[in-house]
Amino acid sequence: MSFFERFKKKAKDAPKTTAKAAKASAPQKAACATKTPESxxxxxxxxxxxxxxxxxxPPNGKINLAIYWAxxxxxxxxxLLDVNERILTIGDMANIVMWPIAADGKEHxxxxxxxxxxxxxxxxxxxRNSENEHMVRLLRKKxxxxxxxxxxxxxxxxxxxxxLVPGGKDEILDYVxxxxxxxxxxxxxYHSDSPVIPQFEYSAPEGVxxxxxxxxxxxxxxxxxxxxxxxxxxxxxxxxxxxxxxxxADFAYNGVALPPxxxxxxxxxxxxxxxxxxxxxxxxxxxxxxxxxxxxDPELCLMDQGILCLGPATVGGCxxxxxRAGQPCRGCYGPTVAVQEQGASALTAIxxxxxxxxxxxxxEEETIADIMSTVKDxxxxxxxxxxxxxxxxxxxxxxxxx
Numbered sequence: 001m002s003f004f005e006r007f008k009k010k011a012k013d014a015p016k017t018t019a020k021a022a023k024a025s026a027p028q029k030a031a032c033a034t035k036t037p038e039s040x041x042x043x044x045x046x047x048x049x050x051x052x053x054x055x056x057x058p059p060n061g062k063i064n065l066a067i068y069w070a071x072x073x074x075x076x077x078x079x080l081l082d083v084n085e086r087i088l089t090i091g092d093m094a095n096i097v098m099w100p101i102a103a104d105g106k107e108h109x110x111x112x113x114x115x116x117x118x119x120x121x122x123x124x125x126x127x128r129n130s131e132n133e134h135m136v137r138l139l140r141k142k143x144x145x146x147x148x149x150x151x152x153x154x155x156x157x158x159x160x161x162x163x164l165v166p167g168g169k170d171e172i173l174d175y176v177x178x179x180x181x182x183x184x185x186x187x188x189x190y191h192s193d194s195p196v197i198p199q200f201e202y203s204a205p206e207g208v209x210x211x212x213x214x215x216x217x218x219x220x221x222x223x224x225x226x227x228x229x230x231x232x233x234x235x236x237x238x239x240x241x242x243x244x245x246x247x248x249a250d251f252a253y254n255g256v257a258l259p260p261x262x263x264x265x266x267x268x269x270x271x272x273x274x275x276x277x278x279x280x281x282x283x284x285x286x287x288x289x290x291x292x293x294x295x296x297d298p299e300l301c302l303m304d305q306g307i308l309c310l311g312p313a314t315v316g317g318c319x320x321x322x323x324r325a326g327q328p329c330r331g332c333y334g335p336t337v338a339v340q341e342q343g344a345s346a347l348t349a350i351x352x353x354x355x356x357x358x359x360x361x362x363x364e365e366e367t368i369a370d371i372m373s374t375v376k377d378x379x380x381x382x383x384x385x386x387x388x389x390x391x392x393x394x395x396x397x398x399x400x401x402x
Contacts, residue, residue, distance in 0.1 A: 044275060045268055045317050048242040050249070054089040058252040063119035065094035066110070066139055069101065070125030070132040071159040071218065076150035077101045077124060079235035083245055093252055094119075098139075110138055118143040120248055124150040124235075126159045126388060127219045131212035140225040145258070147244065147265075151234040151332045153221040156388015160218040163387055163394035164379060168216030173197050220388040230264045234332035234385060237318050240266025267317035271336055272329050276311055276320040280304065284355040288374040296326045303353060308381055313345035332385045341391050343382035 069077050077099075081087055090096070097118060098105035110118075121143040127133050140146055151157045165171050177183050177197045187195040202209045221227055231240050243265050250256035259265070268275070283304040291307055302309040302323060309328035311320070315336045322329055335342035354371060375381060383390055 045239045048246040066121040067099040068123045071128030072125030072152040075235040082238040120145045122147045122149045126152045127224045129212035145228045147229045148221040148227045149231045151385045154232045155386040160388035166395045169214040232333045267315045270316045272311040272314045272316045275316040276323045310346045312349040342386045
């Protein structure tokens with residue numbers, strides 16, 4: 001049975017746990033406590049004061065800036081435009097030596113530069129194939145500072161969900177190029193004797209043609225190269241971008257020291273719940289629903305309404321934009337520093353809201369399974385962005401058993 005067939009099985013077939021254990025390991029209740037307007041306001045991340053437009057070249061000349069897009073959707077690249085009108089004067093501060101979406105910079109141009117000659121490289125996306133790995137290693141070698149930009153670079157993002165396919169890249173390629181309705185019909189009509197799947201190398205009369213080699217495991221940026229700073233989000237929001245730009249501009253123009261290495265730019269020390277203005281009542285829930293299935297109360301905590309929200313397990317910084325609009329947090333800013341495994345933390349948060357009585361902290365496994373079976377896509381919910389950094393890492397096939 002392929003991964004894609006197993007993926008359709010009901011969640012109740014998954015290994016069961018006890019509510020007693022889940023409740024005992026769930027510290028999220030305090031994080032979602034009822035908040036005053038003052039406490040919510042104190043948790044907000046304000047825009048950095050960027051002052052006037054960038055005033056021409058820095059005293060010591062322009063810095064070199066590189067922007068690279070690895071395995072990602074491109075939203076992070078577009079989000080960089082959220083510097084608004086300052087995008088018109090970024091060129092006064094920096095020579096953009098690479099930005100595939102906007103500037104004509106070639107790999108060989110970067111390779112010919114002196115090591116350390118690029119001041120800042122902003123890299124978005126996970127490392128999915130050989131080209132991604134080659135480029136991030138090259139940019140690391142040529143750069144003084146490397147910024148891991150966006151959820152895919154920081155945590156693996158959606159591309160890292162491919163790590164759950166037991167057959168790795170071969171199973172994925174087989175499914176995409178032979179099993180989907182469109183490709184299955186194409187193969188049957190034109191290549192029934194020998195289905196065509198992309199080759200990573202082909203010898204033509206003109207020379208050897210190559211495509212990037214797809215990897216079995218999708219990695220985060222810091223699992224491949226050394227990273228100096230992190231800007232999480234899908235994509236990072238304007239507040240985060242303003243802090244990143246301010247740090248670079250202050251460094252370039254005024255010689256202001258950069259933040260300590262390893263800093264997460266654009267996050268606060270609290271959870272997203274503490275940025276969310278919704279009222280928390282710690283209600284008990286008996287099933288999980290999607291926002292479109294109920295009439296969402298605009299003031300009540302989404303979890304109290306049975307909507308799975310990762311706010312208790314996610315670090316603040318986005319000012320709870322999604323929950324304010326009636327959509328649950330999906331965890332794109334990653335876990336807080338107190339949490340090692342965001343998915344497990346979110347799971348204990350929801351388990352703590354099961355209808356367990358204070359005088360009887362147990363539940364029948366059947367009841368637990370019934371509630372959890374209403375979560376239509378457990379892995380997609382709990383690890384939508386952080387599979388690359390999870391303890392699970394990837395799917396494995398047990399040998400010697402059934």
